[in-house]
Amino acid sequence: MTTHVGLTARALGADRVVIAGETGETSRDTIRDITDRFGGPFEADLTEQYRAMLRNWEGKVVHLTMYGERVQDVEADVRAAHADEPLLVVVGAEKVPFDVYEAADWNVGVTNQPHSEVAGLAVFLDRLFEGRELEREWVGAERRVVPEAMGKTVEPAESE
Amino acid sequence: MTTHVGLTARALGADRVVIAGETGETSRDTIRDITDRFGGPFEADLTEQYRAMLRNWEGKVVHLTMYGERVQDVEADVRAAHADEPLLVVVGAEKVPFDVYEAADWNVGVTNQPHSEVAGLAVFLDRLFEGRELEREWVGAERRVVPEAMGKTVEPAESE
Numbered sequence: 001m002t003t004h005v006g007l008t009a010r011a012l013g014a015d016r017v018v019i020a021g022e023t024g025e026t027s028r029d030t031i032r033d034i035t036d037r038f039g040g041p042f043e044a045d046l047t048e049q050y051r052a053m054l055r056n057w058e059g060k061v062v063h064l065t066m067y068g069e070r071v072q073d074v075e076a077d078v079r080a081a082h083a084d085e086p087l088l089v090v091v092g093a094e095k096v097p098f099d100v101y102e103a104a105d106w107n108v109g110v111t112n113q114p115h116s117e118v119a120g121l122a123v124f125l126d127r128l129f130e131g132r133e134l135e136r137e138w139v140g141a142e143r144r145v146v147p148e149a150m151g152k153t154v155e156p157a158e159s160e
Numbered sequence: 161m162t163t164h165v166g167l168t169a170r171a172l173g174a175d176r177v178v179i180a181g182e183t184g185e186t187s188r189d190t191i192r193d194i195t196d197r198f199g200g201p202f203e204a205d206l207t208e209q210y211r212a213m214l215r216n217w218e219g220k221v222v223h224l225t226m227y228g229e230r231v232q233d234v235e236a237d238v239r240a241a242h243a244d245e246p247l248l249v250v251v252g253a254e255k256v257p258f259d260v261y262e263a264a265d266w267n268v269g270v271t272n273q274p275h276s277e278v279a280g281l282a283v284f285l286d287r288l289f290e291g292r293e294l295e296r297e298w299v300g301a302e303r304r305v306v307p308e309a310m311g312k313t314v315e316p317a318e319s320e
Contacts, residue, residue: 004161004276011275012283034274067305067312072294101310110282111294112305114194115171116164119282122270123172126283134232134271145227145272150261152227 004118005091006031006044012125013133014089016043020050021093039138039157054103059086061104064120065096068107075127078106082128089124091117164278165251166191166204172285173293174249176203180210181253199298199317214263219246221264224280225256228267235287238266242288249284251277 006017006027019028024046031044047053054061060081081087090100101107110120125133138144141157166177166187179188184206191204207213214221220241241247250260261267270280285293298304301317 007275008279011271011273070307111171113171115167116278118276118278119168122279122282123286147230147272
């Protein structure tokens with residue numbers, strides 16, 4: 001699931017993922033490998049001190065949680081803030097400590113239903129960037145997929 | 161991952177999930193349990209014959225794949241078709257047989273990047289319904305989450 005969160009962040013417009021917890025190394029390596037092959041820029045890192053990262057973040061913090069305010073109610077405010085400052089989006093696993101709720105500028109629910117942190121992140125990013133992330137150009141890719149009605153075509157990426 | 165696909169489908173406006181493959185029973189039961197607690201209508205079922213289901217589907221079929229046409233290019237056509245007919249959205253696991261590509265009216269990529277089938281489904285549904293799914297009212301719920309800026313509040317659902 002951590003790998004999917006990281007790959008979703010990359011595909012949908014984020015520029016970095018930082019994985020907290022002790023089992024993140026495999027996920028980080030997979031995400032880096034995908035970035036090497038399909039392009040970036042995108043960074044994948046680990047942290048053992050996510051609380052310090054939250055505390056020292058120079059910008060706004062969104063925490064995605066099914067208990068939060070409705071995304072459709074707060075997305076305009078988040079978008080406006082993101083125009084001026086970097087945004088840290090916290091995606092939790094099962095039990096998120098309450099101090100994360102307190103550290104966040106917004107606790108945001110993509111629906112107030114139980115579903116998937118990957119789905120929540122995906123919808124949040126697509127709304128944050130208003131679809132512009134789908135037009136992103138990838139740099140340093142070895143290969144690219146050619147979108148097509150039927151088939152699976154992968155070609156070498158053009159050199160830059 | 162199958163459970164997350166089903167819960168995402170439910171949370172983001174689909175009315176049913178059908179799980180193919182031999183290991184779907186636990187996922188189905190989890191999805192039904194969430195529906196019992198947080199409301200519906202939403203159905204979760206298994207099939208051993210997904211090819212027959214695709215063949216006999218009375219409506220259009222979308223297959224989500226990173227090799228497909230760009231979602232931003234085809235979503236208006238899919239939306240128009242969905243106004244008249246039911247839509248079956250196929251979300252595959254690792255290796256999707258080529259006959260699924262052939263059975264689909266649209267092969268659609270939510271980005272042509274490798275990420276997560278859960279993320280792809282989430283963005284696809286949010287775009288299909290143009291955000292209206294977030295306003296859905298839930299019927300037959302035992303409990304509901306109260307959206308709020310900070311906290312975790314769950315209350316008994318009002319009787320209907």
